[in-house]
Amino acid sequence: MEKEFDRSVSLTSSPSQSKENELLRISNLSIAYESKHANLLALDNIDLEIGQNRLIAVVGESGCGKSTLALSIIGLLAMPPAKIMNGKIEYKSINLTALKEKDRRKFRGTEIAMIFQEPLTSLNPVYKVGDQIAEAIAVREERKNDRSMDLESEVMQRTYKVNAPDMPSRLPRFKRGGLTKLLRDEVLQVLKQVRIADAEQVIDRYPFELSGGMRQRVMIAMALAQKPALLIADEPTTALDVTTQAQVLRLMKELIDEVNTSILLITHDLAVASQVADRVIVMYAGDIVEDSDVYDLFREPLHPYSKGLLSCIPVGSKDKAKLKPIPGSVPDLSKPFVGCKYASRCPFAMEICSKRSPRLVEARPNHRVACFLYSGESR
Amino acid sequence: MNTASFILRRLFLGIFVLLGVVTITFILAHSLGGNPVYAWLGRTASSHPQLVQLYTEKYHLNDPLYIQYYYYITGLLQGNLGYSPAKGFIPVSQVIVETFPYTLQIAFFAIVISIVLGVVLGVVSARFHHGPIDKSIRAFYLAGISSPAFFIALILLIVFTYFFHLLPTGNAADPSLLTPKPITYIPMLDSIIEGDYAYFASSIQHVILPSLSLALGTFGVVVRVLRSSMLDIMRSNYVRTARAKGLKENTVFFKHGLRNAMISVVTLSSFIVTWLITGTIFVENIFSYPGMGEYVFTALIVQDYPGILATTIIFAVIIVISNLVADILYVVVDPQIRLG
Numbered sequence: 001m002e003k004e005f006d007r008s009v010s011l012t013s014s015p016s017q018s019k020e021n022e023l024l025r026i027s028n029l030s031i032a033y034e035s036k037h038a039n040l041l042a043l044d045n046i047d048l049e050i051g052q053n054r055l056i057a058v059v060g061e062s063g064c065g066k067s068t069l070a071l072s073i074i075g076l077l078a079m080p081p082a083k084i085m086n087g088k089i090e091y092k093s094i095n096l097t098a099l100k101e102k103d104r105r106k107f108r109g110t111e112i113a114m115i116f117q118e119p120l121t122s123l124n125p126v127y128k129v130g131d132q133i134a135e136a137i138a139v140r141e142e143r144k145n146d147r148s149m150d151l152e153s154e155v156m157q158r159t160y161k162v163n164a165p166d167m168p169s170r171l172p173r174f175k176r177g178g179l180t181k182l183l184r185d186e187v188l189q190v191l192k193q194v195r196i197a198d199a200e201q202v203i204d205r206y207p208f209e210l211s212g213g214m215r216q217r218v219m220i221a222m223a224l225a226q227k228p229a230l231l232i233a234d235e236p237t238t239a240l241d242v243t244t245q246a247q248v249l250r251l252m253k254e255l256i257d258e259v260n261t262s263i264l265l266i267t268h269d270l271a272v273a274s275q276v277a278d279r280v281i282v283m284y285a286g287d288i289v290e291d292s293d294v295y296d297l298f299r300e301p302l303h304p305y306s307k308g309l310l311s312c313i314p315v316g317s318k319d320k321a322k323l324k325p326i327p328g329s330v331p332d333l334s335k336p337f338v339g340c341k342y343a344s345r346c347p348f349a350m351e352i353c354s355k356r357s358p359r360l361v362e363a364r365p366n367h368r369v370a371c372f373l374y375s376g377e378s379r
Numbered sequence: 380m381n382t383a384s385f386i387l388r389r390l391f392l393g394i395f396v397l398l399g400v401v402t403i404t405f406i407l408a409h410s411l412g413g414n415p416v417y418a419w420l421g422r423t424a425s426s427h428p429q430l431v432q433l434y435t436e437k438y439h440l441n442d443p444l445y446i447q448y449y450y451y452i453t454g455l456l457q458g459n460l461g462y463s464p465a466k467g468f469i470p471v472s473q474v475i476v477e478t479f480p481y482t483l484q485i486a487f488f489a490i491v492i493s494i495v496l497g498v499v500l501g502v503v504s505a506r507f508h509h510g511p512i513d514k515s516i517r518a519f520y521l522a523g524i525s526s527p528a529f530f531i532a533l534i535l536l537i538v539f540t541y542f543f544h545l546l547p548t549g550n551a552a553d554p555s556l557l558t559p560k561p562i563t564y565i566p567m568l569d570s571i572i573e574g575d576y577a578y579f580a581s582s583i584q585h586v587i588l589p590s591l592s593l594a595l596g597t598f599g600v601v602v603r604v605l606r607s608s609m610l611d612i613m614r615s616n617y618v619r620t621a622r623a624k625g626l627k628e629n630t631v632f633f634k635h636g637l638r639n640a641m642i643s644v645v646t647l648s649s650f651i652v653t654w655l656i657t658g659t660i661f662v663e664n665i666f667s668y669p670g671m672g673e674y675v676f677t678a679l680i681v682q683d684y685p686g687i688l689a690t691t692i693i694f695a696v697i698i699v700i701s702n703l704v705a706d707i708l709y710v711v712v713d714p715q716i717r718l719g
Contacts, residue, residue: 109625121616136624206714
C-alpha cells in the first residue's frame with residue numbers, strides 16, 4: 001500500500017505545479033468500454049480541472065460520456081468492461097487512477113461524494129432514512145479516527161483534513177434500539193440543512209414513504225453529511241418534476257458555500273446548467289468541445305454544437321414550431337475516428353475538419369473550445 | 380392492522396382452507412369405487428360375509444356420500460378422526476400421535492439443512508461469482524436439484540451405511556434405548572428435557588441421512604434464488620449509493636445486499652417447507668424411519684380413508700401455518716410490506 005502511495009506522490013505532487021485552489025485535475029483521460037467485438041471509446045483524451053467551491057456543469061446528450069466521466073472520478077466505474085486507456089485523475093495532487101481499490105475507497109464519500117439520477121431507487125428500501133445518513137456519518141468519523149489513514153503516508157495526512165471539529169471524535173455506532181442521541185442530533189441537523197422542515201418525522205421514515213424530491217434531498221443530505229470536498233451530481237433533477245427540480249437546484253447552489261464543497265453537475269439540460277452553474281463544460285461523443293464561464297457560453301457560444309444545443313432550448317415565444325433539432329447523429333464510437341466528430345453535422349464544416357481532430361484551445365479568455373474555426377489553423 | 384388481529388384473521392381463513400381440503404379429499408377418497416371393506420379385511424372378507432355386512436353398516440358405507448360426509452365432519456368437530464382399518468381399527472389420532480412426531484423431526488432437520496446450506500452456499504457463490512468456487516457450487520447444487528430424493532437417499536445409504544458404516548439406518552434411534560416418556564410427544568425434544576443424551580445422540584445419528592437426502596434435493600433452489608437475486612441487487616442503484624459512501628465491499632455486500640436478498644429466501648421458504656414435509660413420505664419408507672410416511676402408504680393401499688383424510692389434514696395444517704409464518708417474516712424483512 002505504502003509503495004502505491006509513494007509512487008503516486010513522486011509522479012504527481014510537486015506543489016508548485018498545482019494551482020492554489022485546484023481540487024481536481026483530469027489530464028489526457030481516455031476510457032473505453034471493451035467487449036469481444038469492439039472497443040467503444042467513451043472518453044477521448046479529456047482535460048479538465050475543477051477549483052474549490054465551484055459549481056461546474058457538464059452538459060451533453062445521452063452517450064456523450066458524462067456519466068462515464070462522473071463514475072471514473074469517484075471510482076465506481078465497473079472495470080471491466082470499462083478500461084482506463086491513458087491519463088490521470090488527480091485529486092489534491094494524488095493520482096487516483098494509480099491507487100489500489102482499497103485506498104481508492106478511502107476517497108469515496110468523505111472526499112468525493114456522489115448523488116444519482118434515480119432518487120427512487122438510490123436509497124436502500126429496507127433501512128430507515130436516518131440510519132442510512134447515520135451510516136455515512138459513521139464512515140466519516142471512522143476515517144477521522146482511523147490511524148492507518150495517516151499513519152502510512154504523508155499524502156493521506158495532507159489529504160485528510162479533519163472536517164468536523166464540532167463532533168467529538170468517537171465512533172458513532174449502530175445500536176439495535178436505534179441511533180445514539182449524538183448521532184441522531186447530527187442526522188437531524190443534516191436533514192435540516194437540506195431544508196427538510198419535518199426532519200423529526202423524516203428521520204424515522206423508510207425511503208418508500210417519501211416523495212421523489214424528498215428522497216433526492218435525503219441523498220444530498222447523506223452526501224453532505226460526509227463533508228466531501230467534491231460532490232458529483234449525476235442528473236440529480238432529471239427524475240423530478242419542474243418545481244421540485246428548481247428547489248433542488250437552488251438548494252445545491254446555496255449549499256456550496258454553506259458546506260464548503262464543489263459540485264460537478266452532470267446534466268443533459270442546458271437550462272438546468274444555466275440556472276446554477278458557474279462554468280459549463282459541453283461534451284460531445286467523448287470529447288470536451290467547449291469549456292466556458294456560464295455567461296460567456298450563453299452570450300456567445302463558440303462551438304457549432306453548443307450553438308445547436310442553445311437553439312434547441314424552447315424560449316416560449318409565439319412561433320412554437322421553430323424548435324431546431326440538430327440534423328444527423330453521433331458517429332460510431334467503436335470505430336477509430338479521424339477528424340472532428342461533429343463535422344458530419346456541422347454547418348460550418350471545412351476541409352480540415354475531416355482530416356484532423358481539433359484541440360481544445362483558449363479562444364477567448366477563460367473560454368476554451370475545440371474547433372478549427374477558432375484555432376487559426378484553418379487558414 | 381396489528382399483528383395479532385392479522386394472525387387471528389389468517390387462522391380464521393385457514394379454517395376454510397382446511398374445510399376445502401377435507402371436502403375434496405373426502406370426495407376423492409370415496410370415489411375410489413367398490414366396497415372398501417373388502418380391502419380392509421383382505422382374505423377374511425370372502426370367508427366371513429357377515430363381517431363385511433357388519434363393517435359396512437358400522438361405518439355407514441351404504442349411506443349416500445353426503446350422509447357419510449355429515450358423519451365425518453361431526454366426528455371431526457368433536458376431535459374424532461375415525462378409526463384406522465389399516466391398523467386394526469385403533470383410533471387414527473393414536474396412530475398420528477405415535478408417528479407424526481418422527482416425521483416432524485426429519486422435516487425440521489431437512490428444512491434447517493436446506494436453508495442454512497442454501498443461504499451459505501448462495502452467499503459464497505454470489506460473493507465470488509464466476510470464480511472457480513462459484514462454478515463448483517453450481518455444479519454441486521445442479522446435481523442435487525437434478526436427482527430425485529430416493530436416488531440421493533440410496534447413494535447416501537450405500538456410501539455412509541454400507542461402505543463406511545458411519546451412520547445407521549432404520550428406526551428413529553438405537554432400538555436398545557428406551558424411548559423417553561412423552562412430554563411434548565417429540566422424542567428428541569423429550570430426551571433433552573429428560574436429560575437422556577444417549578437417546579438424543581442416537582436419534583441425531585438416525586435422522587441425518589433421511590433429512591440430508593431430502594435437503595440435498597432442495598437446497599439448490601435456495602442457492603439459485605439467493606445467488607441470482609444477490610447478483611441483481613449488487614448491480615442496483617442503492618448498492619451503488621452504498622459504495623459511493625465509501626463503505627467496505629463486505630459491508631456493502633452483507634448489510635446492503637444480503638439483507639435485501641433475504642426477502643426472496645423468505646418467499647421461497649414456505650414452498651420449501653411444503654416440498655420437504657411431503658417429501659418425508661418417500662424418504663421414511665426408504666430408511667424405514669417410523670414416521671407418518673409408512674402410514675400414508677398403507678392407508679392409500681388399503682383404502683383406509685380415515686387415515687388418508689387425517690394425514691392430508693395434517694399436511695394441510697402445516698402448509699397453512701408455514702405460509703402464515705412466511706407472511707409474518709415478510710413484514711420483518713421488508714418494511715414496504717404491511718400486514719392487512
